[in-house]
Amino acid sequence: MSKKTERQFRIALIGTDSLRAREIKDLLAGRQLPIKSMEFYDPEVAEEYSKLTEFRDEPKVIHHPYPELLEGLDLVFLAADKETNRQFGRLAREKGFKAIDLEESFIDQPDVPLVVAGVNDQVLEREEVFLVSNPHPVTIFLTHVLAAVSSSYKIKKALAVVLQPVSAYASAGIEELAEQSYALLSSSSLSHKIFGDQIAFNFLPEVEKADRDGFSASERQIIQEVRRVLKSDFDFSLSLVQAPVFHVYSLVVYLELTEEASLEQLGKVFRQKDIFQFHPPGSARQISNMRAAGQEKIFIGHLKKDQSPPGSFWLYVAADNLTIGSALNALELARKLVGLR
Incomplete structure (x- = not known):
């Protein structure tokens, strides 16, 4: 045959x-x-x-x-x-x-x-x-995280602070961070073509023009995309901060569930999904941009159970914007x- x-x-x-x-x-x-x-x-x-x-x-x-x-x-x-x-x-x-x-x-x-x-x-x-x-890469990361949690628990609220790499602005962003870093270390003058201010060794809370409520077009885009993909009914918002890193998004995520859960129970949600590289509390190795760069997993861990209100957690996410994102x-x-x- x-x-x-x-x-x-x-x-x-x-x-x-x-x-x-x-x-x-x-x-x-x-x-x-x-x-x-x-x-x-x-x-x-x-x-x-x-x-x-x-x-x-x-x-x-x-x-x-x-x-x-x-x-x-x-x-x-x-x-x-x-x-x-x-x-x-x-x-x-x-x-x-x-x-x-x-x-x-x-x-x-x-x-x-x-x-x-x-x-x-x-x-x-x-x-x-x-x-x-x-x-958007952040939409991909967040919807995977929130969908995984939603498969076991009902989410009441989700918030995220997103540290954005300069590669979000393509090669021009990478070049500006590299050039500014070299200029500062060699005491040369800085050029500002993409970010409008010093990005090397610095964080910028606002790169794009903000609307009347203070949100940028990128922030609005991600918020709308997450809601569109998940078709969710829970409260969700985020804030972008421009970070002086070349690749990999890092996210600090706050979750508020409608019911109580332990750190072990929430961690089990992420251990069961192949797309996550889960680091349980107490792991010897921390999640970092360096470890997530070029990888095909969403790194997640450093879970914290908050005491007020009940059912609230903090977690840390890092993922490469060009591969998994x-x-x-x-x-x-x-x-x-x-x-x-």
Whole structure:
């Protein structure tokens, strides 16, 4: 009897230079999907053969994207600028391919499903979906945490203080932190292109313009995304603080449950989920950005049981914004969209 042939897919990546584009490219190169062909497109390419990349140790030409080039594809990852992503994402149904937006280009468009794999991906099973949106990394982390807790306990309130890495502002943020750090150590003058103030060796409670209530657009986005993914009825809010770190989000999360629970009982919730790297109280090794960087788990621990009000807890979360906070979620969505489980 002949062995059943595994289906292989024609895949494309539109936008090749962003941090998220590089991360998903590396995952795909690691043979996470059965690939028949892999094509690369970038709107900045003006002349054919002027830009090259490498995939699975082979040179690849990066082409300028044109709609007709997407015909016959199975899967397209969108990692270019928002205008380009919207243009080609809306062609998915017409051209018959499945598209995943990596750059939060459709967050204001309710007809495009916002999906966290393992939390609300059942939406992909109810009907045929051609275009999905990868949420903000913090949305991915928080919805996993809150969904896990909600599976055993009813949440009354959840709050989070989020320490944001400079890579949230792509390569430009990384370069500014590196340049400012070098300038301070060498007594040189500082440049402020992204953050408007010194970020090296410093924390900034406000980077983006605040609305009349004091919240930034990013804070509002995450709050709305968490509510949209979880469809929750508990009170939820958060505050972003810009931290002088290159990668990895750190979150201090406050939970208030409607019932009492012990530290051991709450910890069991996280031990049962493969996506978490749980550090129980008293662990010899602390959770840190260094340990979470590049990892495929959400690190969670340092649980504290508060005495007032009853059923309230503090916990600490750290996770890489490019791996578990972007590329891995997109990859899992891709597998579901093309019928792989």
